[in-house]
Amino acid sequence: MNSFNANCENCPVHNANNLVKLGIDMKDFDFVIALAGNPNTGKSTVFNALTGLRQHTGNWPGKTVTRAEGGFEFNGHKYKIVDLPGTYSLLSTSTDEEVARNFILFGQPDVTVIVADATRLERNLNLILQVLEITDRAVLCLNLMDEAERNGIEIDIRTLSKELGIPVVPTAARQKEGIPDLLQYIDEVATGKYKCKPRRIKKRDPKLQKAIKLLSNELKQLFPNLPNTEWVALRLLEGDQEIIKAIKTGELEHLERTELLSNASDSIKKEKVTI
Amino acid sequence: MVNKKEEIVELANNLRWEVGGNFHDSLMESIYKEAGDIVKKTVRKKDEKHAFGFDKKLDKIVTNKWTGFPIMFILLAIVFWITVQGSNYPSQLLSSLLVGDLYETLKGFSHSLAIPQWIDGLLIDGGYLAMAWVISVMLPPMAIFFPLFTLLEDFGYLPRVAFNMDSLFRKAGAHGKQALTMSMGFGCNAAGVIATRVIDSPRERLIAIITNNFSLCNGRWPTQILIATIFIGGLVPANLAGIISAGAVVGVAVLGVVLSLITSWGLSKTVLKGEASTFNLELPPYRPPRVLQTLYTSLIDRTLIVLWRAIVFAFPAGLVIWSVANIHIDGISLADYFINWIDPFAILIGLNGIILLAYVIAIPANEIVIPTILMLTVVHFGLHGVGAGAGVMFQTDSLSATKQLLEAGGWTVLTGVNLMLFSLLHNPCSTTIYTIYEETKSIKWTALSTFLPIVMGIVLCFLVAQIWQLF
C-alpha cells in the first residue's frame, strides 16, 4: 500500500485501496463522487438525474437507506457516484451518520456533492458546514430552486459561494434544470481546476476552542499534510473509535493529500488508474 | 512516533474532562450561529406571509378537526376500491393464461417429450403451478395499489396522515407513521416492513415491523372472502348474504388493526421497553406528483419483487406441496401421515389437519393456501370426480362446489370462522420473514415477529372452538 501511494501522489484514485475497503470497486473509473445531503432534499432525484438510473424516490424524509452506486461519463472522465444515506448531521453515533462520515473522511471522494433544499437553507447549512470541516473538495447543489422561487425565496448564489468557499449550483432536479452546470463544476473540482477554500466553523465555546487548538497543533506536527486537523481533533474529543484507530495504525497519514495538479495531463491519470 | 500517537489520544482523553460533558451542545450552537450569519447575507424572502400559502391552506383542510379524518378515510377507501375493482379482470386474465393455457401447453409439451411422470409432476404440477398462482393473485393488486400509494406519498399527503393518526398510535406506544406502514401492509406485508424505514426511532420502528403482519395482506383477502361467503353468508337469507359476509371480512381486518394496536402497546411496555425512542415528524411541502414516472418506476419495482418472490419462494413451495402428496411410505402419503398425526390437535383448536398442513407447506405464500387445502381434501378423503390429481392445486368452478367439497372434508361453520381467524393470525409469509431479517439483522426480532402471531392465533382459535362447543 505504501509503495502504491508513493507512486501515485497526484493520482486521483490514489485512495483506491481505502475505497475498496469501503466496498467501492474503482476499476474503470477516474473519480469518485459522494452524494451527501439532508433527507428529503431530492438527493435520490439528483442521483438519478446524474446517472440515468431510476431509483425509487419519494416525498418522505429518509427513503434511501441502502447505499446506491452508479456511474457516468463527463468531459472524457469516468465518474463513480456513491449515494450516501440522507442525514441531518454527521456528529452522532447512528449507523447512517457513521457511514456518511467515514465515507467522506476515509473514502476521500474526489468531490463531495452536497444536495441542499433551497427552501430550508439554514437547516441544511448544518450538514453543509459539517461536511466542509471534513473535506475541502465539495460542490453545493442547491436543489428545489423551483419551489423556492414559487414561494418568493431569493438566494444570492455568488455570495453564498463566496461565503462557503465552494461552487454553488442552483438546480431543480425534478425538471433536470441545472444538471449540466452541476456536472461542469464537479469536473472542475475533481480535476483541480477549481480550488475550494471551504469555510470552517468558528467554535464559540472558549474551553472547546482551546482544547481543539491544542489537539490540532499536535496533530499538525504528526501529520503535517492533513487538511482537516480541526475535525479530527473534534472527533478525538468525542471519542470516535474509527479516528482513534486511524491515528494508532497510522492510517491517517495516508489521508494526507497533496493538492492535485490542475494541469496533470489525462494520459498520466489514465496510466495510474490501470496500476 | 508510536508514543506520539498514543500521547495525542491520551491528551484528548484528558481534555475531555476540561471541556465537559456537553460540548456537543455548544458546537451545535456555533454551527447554527454560523448558518444564521450566512443566511442573513444570502437569502431574501419576499413576502414571507404568503410563502407556502397553498400548503398552509391545504394543511388547514386535511388536518382540520372535522374534515381531516373523513378526507383520510375517503382517500384510503378510494385507493382500496380502485385496487379491488381494477385487479379483478387482470387477475382472471393472468390466471386463465398462466394457470390455464400455459399450464396445459407445458403439460402437453412434456408429454410429447415423454418426460418421466414424476419430473413432470414435480416441476410443472408443483413448482410451476405455485409460481403461476402467486403471480396471478398477487401481481395485479400490487401493480395498482402501490402506484396509487406512491402518488399520495409523492404529493406529500402521507405525512399528514401520520400527523392526524399520531394520537392513537402514541397511546399504543407507537409512531404515527405506523398508520402508513400498516396501510402498506394491507397490500403486502413485506412492502409494509420495508416502508418502516421512514420511522427513524428504533423502538417504534421495531414495533411497526413486528406488528405489520396483523394487516391482512392481499394474499389473504381472497381466502377471507371465499370462506366468509361460503360459511358466514350461508347462515343468513340469500338477500343478506352479500352484506353479512362482506361485514365479516371487514370485521376480521378491523380485528387485525385492533390486535396490532394492542400488541404494539404490549411490546412497548415489555420486551421493547428499553429500546431508544425519539419522535419527530416532518411535514414536507406539497409537490405536484409526477404521475407517469411514478407509475413507471412503481410498476417496474413491484413487478420485479413479485416475480422474484414467485421464483425464490413459491416455486420451491410448489415442489414440496407436490412431493408430500405423492411420496408414499408403506402406501401412505407423507401428507396423510402428517394430517393424521396433527388432526387431534387441529380439532382442539377448531381447525383440521389439512388446514394446518396447508399452512405449514404454504409458508411462502398465503395465496396458495386455499388451492392446497382443496387438493389435500380431495386426496386425503379419496373423493372422486373433483380435483386434478395428487399434488395438483386447483380451484373449483363454483362456490357451491367448493362448499360441497369442504363439507365432505368435515368442515363446519366453526371451521370456517376459525380459518378466517387463523388466516389473520399466523406466521408471516417467508418473503416477509426474510424481509424482517434483512431490515432488523436480528434473529431475535425475526423469531418474535414469526412466532408471536402464530401463538396468538392458536390461542384465539382454541378459545373460540372450546367456547363455541360449550353452547
Added chain:
Amino acid sequence: MNPQTALLIFGMGMLLVMFLFYPEKGIYYRWKKAILSTERVLIEDALKHLYDCEYRKVNCTLQSIAGNLEISSDKAAKLVQRLESLRLITSENSNLFLTPDGRSYALRVIRVHRLWEKFLADETSVPEIDWHTQAELKEHKLTPAQANALAAKIGNPVIDPHGDPIPTSEGNLPEHVGVLLTTLKTNDVAIITHIEDEPKTIYSQIIALGLHPGMQIRVIENSQTRIVFDAEGDEKILAPSFAANITVELIRDEEEIQKEFNTLSNLKPGEKAEVIRISNALRGQQRRRLMDLGVVPGTIISAEMVNPSGDLIAYRIKDAVIALRKNQTDHIFVKNIEDND
C-alpha cells in the same frame, strides 16, 4: 375432550406460565437473580461500599458491610477475611480500609456501573428508576476490555446521568465539587450537579418530583423542617433528609441565571417564541435529533397547526414544519416574542 376440561387445562397452563415468567416476581427472574449472588458479586459490592466510605471520608466496619450488602454478620466476617487474604483491604481497630489494589478494583467496578447508567440514559428508553438496578447487575459482568469498548461506543463520557464522574480506565477520578442542597440560603440560585441514587426509596421520590442534574433551582425557604425551592418554574418541597441527597453548584454570575421558564408546549398556534435552552431531561438521541433539526438557543419557532385530536402540534423550525410531541416540548424552554409583522 370436553370443552370444560380443555378450557380448565388451558387456564391452569396460563397460570403456570405467569407464575414462572411474571416480570420480577416470577420463578425465572428470581432464579436469574439468585445465581448472580456469587462470591465475586459480594467481593465487588464490599469494595464499592468501602470506596464509597473513603470518598465520603467516613469509617467503615464489618457491620456496615453486613448492612449495606444485606448479609448476616457471620457471612460478612467471612467476606472480610477473604478480602484480607486477597490483599484488597486492611483493618485497623475494626475499621476497614482499601489497599491500592482494592481501590483500583473498586474503581473498575464503579466505572462499569456509571458507564452502564450513562448508556441506559442516552441510548435506551429504560426509565430513570431502573438505571441503578440494571447497572448493579451489569457491573459484575463486564471485563475491563468490554467496559472500554462500551465507553468508546458512547463517546467516552466523563459524567454519569446522576452527575457522578466516571473513573477513567486508569482509575482516575476527580474530586467531588459542589455543596449539599441543604446548605443553600434563601434566594440562592444553583444548578443541580448530582443526585445520589441510593437508597432507592429516597431516590425514587426525588425522581418523581422531576428533578435531574443540570436543573436550575432557586431557594424560596430553607428551615429545619423543609426546604422549598423553585425548580425551573415549578415549586418543590423536600424534607432536609431528602435534600441532603442532592448536590448543587451555586451560580454567582447574574448573567447565567435563567429567569424565564416558559416551555414550547405552552405556545399556541400562531404564536412565536425564541428557544432559550433544552432541558437536560432530554438526553441522548432525542436531544441530538432536536438540535440537528435546529432547536438550539436563539432559534425562532412558531406553532403552525394542531392535529384533529388536538394533542400534536407542528412547529415551523428553520423553515421546516415539524411535529413534536408534548413530552418533548415540555422540556424546551422558550421566551415568547411578539409577532411584528
